[in-house]
Amino acid sequence: MPLIDALNNPQKGDGSAAVAILEPARRYESATLPPNAPYWILYTRGKAHLLLKEPDNAVEEFQKILDFRGRDATSELIPMAQLHLARAYAMQSDSAKARTAYQDFLAMWKDADPDIPILKEAKSEYAKLQ
Secondary structure: OHHHHHHHHHHOOOHHHHHHHHHHHHHHOOOOOOOOHHHHHHHHHHHHHHHOOOHHHHHHHHHHHHHOHHHHOOOOHHHHHHHHHHHHHHHOOOHHHHHHHHHHHHHHOOOOOOOOHHHHHHHHHHHHHO
């Protein structure tokens, strides 16, 4: 239930509420079932930290997803975590790590339709780092 409540808050611009709501869900971050649920907890918290301009905390959350890809290797949140990790590094002004993270995201999406909006955004953001 905390995840469902928290999913709406970042969309409303309320990152602090999402972080607070997800605090009780920390104990489920390492759960194995359902496989994608822990990723959603981490991803939502990471996005909330980005909204709050807390890139260090966002990096931590997105990195947890990427460190445990085997939990649900086909999860749509793995490439999204990679993209938001790049954004968090850019927010930290760490251009080298941001470039590498964007490159990793773009490599994951190398065969994707080039007109997908999120891919266009990522390419644009990456180009600005050059």
